[in-house]
Amino acid sequence: MNNISLDRCCIHTITTKSWSFPQAVEQYAAAGVAGISVWQNAIEGIGPHQAGELIRKAGLDIVSYVRGGFFPHPTSSGRAKAIDHNKKLLEEAAALGAPMIVLVCGASPDQSLATSRQQIKEGIEAILPLAEKLNVKLAIEPLHPMYAADRSAINTMGQANDMAEIFQSDYVGVAVDVYHLWWDPDLEKEIARCGAHNNLLAYHVCDWKVNTLDLLNDRGLMGEGCIDLKKIRGWVEATGFDGYCEVEIFSDIHWAKDQKVFLNEITNSFVLKV
Amino acid sequence: MNNISLDRCCIHTITTKSWSFPQAVEQYAAAGVAGISVWQNAIEGIGPHQAGELIRKAGLDIVSYVRGGFFPHPTSSGRAKAIDHNKKLLEEAAALGAPMIVLVCGASPDQSLATSRQQIKEGIEAILPLAEKLNVKLAIEPLHPMYAADRSAINTMGQANDMAEIFQSDYVGVAVDVYHLWWDPDLEKEIARCGAHNNLLAYHVCDWKVNTLDLLNDRGLMGEGCIDLKKIRGWVEATGFDGYCEVEIFSDIHWAKDQKVFLNEITNSFVLKV
Numbered sequence: 001m002n003n004i005s006l007d008r009c010c011i012h013t014i015t016t017k018s019w020s021f022p023q024a025v026e027q028y029a030a031a032g033v034a035g036i037s038v039w040q041n042a043i044e045g046i047g048p049h050q051a052g053e054l055i056r057k058a059g060l061d062i063v064s065y066v067r068g069g070f071f072p073h074p075t076s077s078g079r080a081k082a083i084d085h086n087k088k089l090l091e092e093a094a095a096l097g098a099p100m101i102v103l104v105c106g107a108s109p110d111q112s113l114a115t116s117r118q119q120i121k122e123g124i125e126a127i128l129p130l131a132e133k134l135n136v137k138l139a140i141e142p143l144h145p146m147y148a149a150d151r152s153a154i155n156t157m158g159q160a161n162d163m164a165e166i167f168q169s170d171y172v173g174v175a176v177d178v179y180h181l182w183w184d185p186d187l188e189k190e191i192a193r194c195g196a197h198n199n200l201l202a203y204h205v206c207d208w209k210v211n212t213l214d215l216l217n218d219r220g221l222m223g224e225g226c227i228d229l230k231k232i233r234g235w236v237e238a239t240g241f242d243g244y245c246e247v248e249i250f251s252d253i254h255w256a257k258d259q260k261v262f263l264n265e266i267t268n269s270f271v272l273k274v
Numbered sequence: 275m276n277n278i279s280l281d282r283c284c285i286h287t288i289t290t291k292s293w294s295f296p297q298a299v300e301q302y303a304a305a306g307v308a309g310i311s312v313w314q315n316a317i318e319g320i321g322p323h324q325a326g327e328l329i330r331k332a333g334l335d336i337v338s339y340v341r342g343g344f345f346p347h348p349t350s351s352g353r354a355k356a357i358d359h360n361k362k363l364l365e366e367a368a369a370l371g372a373p374m375i376v377l378v379c380g381a382s383p384d385q386s387l388a389t390s391r392q393q394i395k396e397g398i399e400a401i402l403p404l405a406e407k408l409n410v411k412l413a414i415e416p417l418h419p420m421y422a423a424d425r426s427a428i429n430t431m432g433q434a435n436d437m438a439e440i441f442q443s444d445y446v447g448v449a450v451d452v453y454h455l456w457w458d459p460d461l462e463k464e465i466a467r468c469g470a471h472n473n474l475l476a477y478h479v480c481d482w483k484v485n486t487l488d489l490l491n492d493r494g495l496m497g498e499g500c501i502d503l504k505k506i507r508g509w510v511e512a513t514g515f516d517g518y519c520e521v522e523i524f525s526d527i528h529w530a531k532d533q534k535v536f537l538n539e540i541t542n543s544f545v546l547k548v
Contacts, residue, residue, distance in 0.1 A: 109500035226383035
């Protein structure tokens with residue numbers, strides 16, 4: 001598998017959490033990174049319009065706005081609130097100039113996963129007309145099964161494909177994240193299926209550390225773990241996908257570093273390991 | 275779903291880790307627990323013969339010997355060593371009087387999961403004749419995907435069924451553990467498949483805590499988490515399984531307690547929640 005250059009590299013702002021939004025934009029651009037995925041918390045002060053301006057001025061592409069979803073809730077008022085929140089996020093994504101939002105679909109420990117999946121379907125249905133109107137796509141991100149209790153009832157590519165295919169819309173697809181999916185024996189087959197339905201919207205990279213210390217914030221830098229990144233990118237690109245490889249790393253260890261040192265590690269590992 | 279009584283309750287010695295083996299046997303029996311699954315480390319001092327005698331004298335059933343497996347290794351000498359170790363475990367299980375050993379099949383971050391699966395198949399093949407000779411069954415335990423890096427390349431019931439069905443032997447089957455499998459959308463179907471092939475050898479219970487603090491040692495007591503235990507037991511019993519529900523809890527929090535208090539919590543939650 002060939003290496004790729006930084007013009008395929010996008011970074012999620014959460015990856016360099018301790019930088020302010022303007023710092024992140026400036027530093028990514030200076031490092032030769034081509035794209036940015038914007039987390040909502042990063043632009044809470046500045047707002048989506050101004051954030052978009054800043055990014056375009058720096059010459060970066062806006063890849064995605066992160067993150068919508070969390071549709072399931074045991075009460076109908078809770079579900080309605082989630083739908084309203086997602087509509088607000090879609091408006092923000094449009095104001096920012098982001099072509100898609102990533103959906104962490106949600107789950108509730110107070111009900112079955114099947115019920116949560118039904119509520120996810122209803123949530124996507126409810127926001128799809130606005131997504132179409134605003135020209136912002138919805139990328140369903142299957143999450144690792146260790147997040148099934150309260151973060152996502154969609155835990156495999158197969159389930160994400162099932163969900164996306166219900167809608168048969170150019171505005172609903174799937175975000176493939178290696179961290180969540182690398183272990184799945186059906187991954188190659190399900191990535192191919194996703195591509196065949198034109199549903200592969202995004203590709204996220206990091207690594208799975210063999211001795212993972214924390215369920216949430218101990219992701220590895222690419223090359224630090226056991227994921228065969230080149231093999232999976234091969235499967236993704238075999239579908240025709242030629243978009244960004246988005247670096248999304250939650251890590252107490254990497255966040256504790258000088259973020260400029262960490263960014264340098266990211267770009268080095270990107271061109272060698274992704 | 276009906277409640278069940280303690281005559282279906284088996285406890286894994288690791289669950290009350292700070293007790294010596296004789297203490298565990300005595301306390302389980304005194305609490306009305308009917309079965310015990312013996313971890314190798316628990317009887318390292320006393321040896322399997324004497325351990326078996328002690329258990330029988332206390333009137334407990336020996337349900338399983340834990341744990342074999344860990345077959346994959348990048349070198350052939352490493353794999354041969356694992357096979358030898360498993361043969362030793364089978365001899366110990368026979369000496370103990372255990373009708374099965376549980377296989378945590380293994381994985382190696384230095385090779386693909388597909389390669390590890392092939393080596394698991396070869397490992398089981400290599401020890402099966404001895405298992406048959408000693409009348410000790412091999413229970414393949416699929417492990418949660420968060421253990422795919424170095425503990426098991428078998429991460430779903432579907433994969434465990436695939437592996438077990440290769441052998442078409444009364445001496446190879448599957449151990450169903452709710453902790454590893456509760457999230458799987460195919461679980462009901464795959465449990466039914468397992469039963470239809472007469473491969474369902476064991477059923478392990480605990481709970482998945484919504485805020486899991488540690489990947490290894492933060493399992494919940496039944497009722498502390500979000501697993502629908504009665505639903506899953508219903509699926510298991512629909513196959514005709516009427517064996518023990520084995521309580522297997524690794525938990526720094528519960529281990530820190532007075533183990534007699536914890537045992538009381540286990541038996542209370544067993545009759546209400548399992």
